[in-house]
Amino acid sequence: MTKPDPSLLVDVVAPKVLEALRLASEALAAASVRHVVVGGLAVGANGYPRATKDVDFLVGAEAFHHHPNGLVTMRPEVPFQVNGVAVDLLSPEAGETFLEDALAAPPGTMMEAPPLVYMKLKSPRRKDQVDVIEMIKGGIDSKRCREYLAAHAPSFLVLFDDCVAQAERESE
Numbered sequence: 001m002t003k004p005d006p007s008l009l010v011d012v013v014a015p016k017v018l019e020a021l022r023l024a025s026e027a028l029a030a031a032s033v034r035h036v037v038v039g040g041l042a043v044g045a046n047g048y049p050r051a052t053k054d055v056d057f058l059v060g061a062e063a064f065h066h067h068p069n070g071l072v073t074m075r076p077e078v079p080f081q082v083n084g085v086a087v088d089l090l091s092p093e094a095g096e097t098f099l100e101d102a103l104a105a106p107p108g109t110m111m112e113a114p115p116l117v118y119m120k121l122k123s124p125r126r127k128d129q130v131d132v133i134e135m136i137k138g139g140i141d142s143k144r145c146r147e148y149l150a151a152h153a154p155s156f157l158v159l160f161d162d163c164v165a166q167a168e169r170e171s172e
Helices: 015-030 039-045 097-104 113-122 126-138 142-152 154-171
Strands: 035-038 054-059 064-066 072-074 085-090
Touching: 015 035, 015 054, 015 085, 035 039, 035 097, 039 054, 039 113, 039 126, 054 097, 097 113, 113 126, 113 142, 113 154, 126 154, 142 154
Parallel strands: 054 085
Antiparallel strands: 035 054, 064 072
């Protein structure tokens, strides 16, 4: 699998969540906020469809007001909930300029596996490592992911290699 396939989400993710994804993406696009889908929905589109109850986006800095005193607030037209479905917004942190490349994709696009794997591996949650293992078993291009990590986050290579090894053990 080289490109995410959103059709994998049908019949796995609740229609309410998929509708929230559509409406939130439309609102972000109308507000001229760059955004790509991350989280469980992107994991599903990258080969491991699973239920999820929220919508996660990586967004550009334009989704927020950056005040002179260091305070950051969300712009009023940026959604944080759609019909009871939470909309979570993440933005690249300092030193993650390479994630800006993902934001160059068309609005609402599912994030491709290499940067998604990076985002999952940087999380301290075991669930996110399981997502990586399951995406590997689902057929993501592990070589591309490894090259991406080597270029942008070499400290995650050992963890990624452990995920690959675990996926291979579970696939036997």
